[in-house]
Amino acid sequence: MHYLNIDDYRQRAKKKLPRGLFEFVHRGTEDELALRNNRAAFERLQLVPRTLVDVSGREAGVEIFGKRWSFPLAVAPTGAAGLMWYQGEVALAKAAAAAGIPFTVATGSLTSMERVAEEAGGNLWFQLYIWPDKRASYALVERAERAGYEALVVTMDTAVTSNREYNVRNGFTIPFRFSWKNILDVVRHPGWMLTVLARYMLTTGMPQYENYPAEMRSSITAQPMGKAMKKTDSLTWDDLKQLREIWPRTLIVKGILDPQDALAAMEAGADGIIVSNHGGRMLDCSIAPLHALPAIVQAVKGRVPVLLDGHIRRGSDIVKALALGATAVLAGRPTLYGVAVAGEQGARHVLKLLHEELLRVMGLVGRPKLSAIDASCLFSVDGHSGPSPRGNL
Numbered sequence: 001m002h003y004l005n006i007d008d009y010r011q012r013a014k015k016k017l018p019r020g021l022f023e024f025v026h027r028g029t030e031d032e033l034a035l036r037n038n039r040a041a042f043e044r045l046q047l048v049p050r051t052l053v054d055v056s057g058r059e060a061g062v063e064i065f066g067k068r069w070s071f072p073l074a075v076a077p078t079g080a081a082g083l084m085w086y087q088g089e090v091a092l093a094k095a096a097a098a099a100g101i102p103f104t105v106a107t108g109s110l111t112s113m114e115r116v117a118e119e120a121g122g123n124l125w126f127q128l129y130i131w132p133d134k135r136a137s138y139a140l141v142e143r144a145e146r147a148g149y150e151a152l153v154v155t156m157d158t159a160v161t162s163n164r165e166y167n168v169r170n171g172f173t174i175p176f177r178f179s180w181k182n183i184l185d186v187v188r189h190p191g192w193m194l195t196v197l198a199r200y201m202l203t204t205g206m207p208q209y210e211n212y213p214a215e216m217r218s219s220i221t222a223q224p225m226g227k228a229m230k231k232t233d234s235l236t237w238d239d240l241k242q243l244r245e246i247w248p249r250t251l252i253v254k255g256i257l258d259p260q261d262a263l264a265a266m267e268a269g270a271d272g273i274i275v276s277n278h279g280g281r282m283l284d285c286s287i288a289p290l291h292a293l294p295a296i297v298q299a300v301k302g303r304v305p306v307l308l309d310g311h312i313r314r315g316s317d318i319v320k321a322l323a324l325g326a327t328a329v330l331a332g333r334p335t336l337y338g339v340a341v342a343g344e345q346g347a348r349h350v351l352k353l354l355h356e357e358l359l360r361v362m363g364l365v366g367r368p369k370l371s372a373i374d375a376s377c378l379f380s381v382d383g384h385s386g387p388s389p390r391g392n393l
Contacts, residue, residue, distance in 0.1 A: 006313050009337035009350060017084070017192055017340055018185040020172030025080055025336050028280035029162045034288070035280030038311035041290035045320050046379045050366030058359050058368045064305050064328055065151060065250045065272065067123055070100030071355045072370065073318065076279075076309055076332035077127035077153065077254075082110025082207055084340035086199045090119045091339050095347035097122025099355070104153055104330075105211075107140065112210040117147040125151040127254070129158060130239060132232040136213055141247055143211075152247045153274070154240060156265075157255025159233045162282045237268050244269030254309065257292045259299035266304055273300065276309035279332060290321065297325030315357025322370060323377045 003009050014022050028035030060071035075096045081088035089111040096103035102123040105113050113126055126144040130137045144152060171182045186193050200207050209216075244251055253265040254274035262273050275293050277286040289310035297306050305327035312318060312331040321329050331354070338350030367373045 003341070003346075003349065005353060006334045006337065006350060009334070009341050009346065013084075013337040013340040016189065018172070018182070018189045020167070020170030020182055020185055021080065021083055021192075023166050023170060024164075024172060025078075025084070025333060025340075027164070027166055028284065029164050029282060030284040032280065033284050034277055034282075034286045035311075037288045038277070038280050038290070039313075041288035042311065042313075042317050042320055044381045045290075046381065047316060047319065047361070047365050047377055048379050049364055053366035053368070055363040055366060055368040058362050060355065060358050060362065060370060062328065062370055067102070067150070068100075069102070069123075069328070071318075071358055072322065072326075072328035073312070073351070073354060074102040074125070074307070074328060074330050075104060075335050075351075076330035077104040077106035077125075077155070078332045078336055079106040079108030079110075079209075081106075081336060081339060083196065084336050085343045086196050087111050087115075088339050088343075089116050091344040092335055092347050093120030093122060093124065094344050095335070095339070095351060096120075098348055099351040101351070102151070105149075107211055108209050109211055110207045110209065113140075113144060113149065114147050115210075117149070124149045125153050125252070127153040127155055128243075129155055130232060130235055130243075131216075132234075134232075134239070134242075136216065138246060139213065140211060141243065145248065149249070151250035151252055151272075152243070153252045153254050154243060155254045155278075156235070156240075156261075157257075157276070157278050157282055159235060162278075163284075164281065237264050240265065240268040240270070252307075256296065257287055257289065259295045262296045262299050262306075266300065270304065272305045272307065274307045274309050274330065275326070276330075279310065290324065293321065293324045293326060312354070315354055315359070316361045318354070318358050319361050319365065319367075319373055319377065322373045323375055 062069050062072045075092060081092050085091050089105060089109050093103040093116050097120055102125050104125040104127050105116050106127045107129045117124055126149040128140060171179045250271045251269060252272040252274060253270045255276050255278060256262050256265060256273050257277060265273060275289045275296055277289055289308055293308055300306055307328050307330055308321040308326040309330040312329050318329050334350050335347045338346035362368060365377050
């Protein structure tokens with residue numbers, strides 16, 4: 001009852017978590033231009049209400065990839081969930097299953113994909129980074145298939161490591177490496193130390209990337225969070241075609257910002273596109289996903305679902321994305337804030353807030369069905385009604 005919106009959860013999570021961990025979740029990269037632009041893109045779009053419309057039967061359910069969702073939102077892959085809360089990935093997956101929406105387990109999860117599937121169930125997706133040793137990545141794909149994951153989300157926008165300077169300054173690493181700075185940071189947050197870090201130490205030991213093969217897991221040198229992940233800068237569309245050959249279920253490509261890349265992904269066999277700039281955490285000068293969305297929707301022409309990932313904080317943000325042609329959206333940080341504050345119940349409440357806000361906004365703009373949400377709902381502060389050309393929203 002004390003938390004009425006996503007920002008309430010963010011502020012409480014900031015107090016509860018060690019600074020290094022909170023900043024890893026909350027911040028972007030370099031000067032955080034992309035992070036601010038992601039939010040500004042939503043704020044520059046206004047909604048045009050319609051009145052005297054019967055909105056008593058509002059319903060936000062939608063069918064995507066052959067599955068019924070309670071509303072058009074999926075939980076994005078976030079590698080730090082297991083540090084927000086003990087076995088936080090399981091808590092998030094249970095919350096998503098209860099809400100009737102997909103949950104995406106990250107390659108960098110601190111809980112194994114098998115454990116998440118066994119303990120949470122629901123509509124599970126697995127997010128894949130392709131490592132330099134591609135055979136190890138293909139082994140992950142096989143594990144995800146055996147565990148019953150319904151979609152493979154291939155992240156394509158991380159060819160090189162991003163420059164998250166705050167991680168270096170904070171000294172927060174995975175695997176955890178003790179320094180006077182982060183020891184002091186942890187001691188100042190005894191609640192987190194006792195309920196999260198101490199529980200790991202008493203059960204499984206220091207948190208690790210549990211989806212990594214054992215030989216890779218043990219060889220990882222502690223580095224600032226985000227840099228301990230293996231990267232490869234030699235990926236091409238042929239690699240996506242290879243994944244299409246070995247993955248029998250839904251294949252989604254995440255990290256698309258250019259219409260030509262969207263078309264190339266479809267040609268390589270993708271069943272869906274996620275328009276994303278990695279939450280403003282890779283290229284700091286990147287275009288905001290909401291700005292990139294209209295041109296990609298136009299290029300795809302409805303042949304595959306187009307999802308938007310990037311700074312969803314309110315139900316009105318979901319409406320704006322749908323009005324520009326998105327099939328659905330993903331949210332990552334909001335559910336991390338929720339799980340950090342109150343575990344599964346916190347994540348459930350965050351998703352409930354977004355669902356309720358979406359239904360409320362649908363009523364206020366006079367669109368009782370998702371199919372009625374289109375560009376006529378929008379007005380840009382630049383003086384345009386409906387969608388503007390890419391880059392001018």
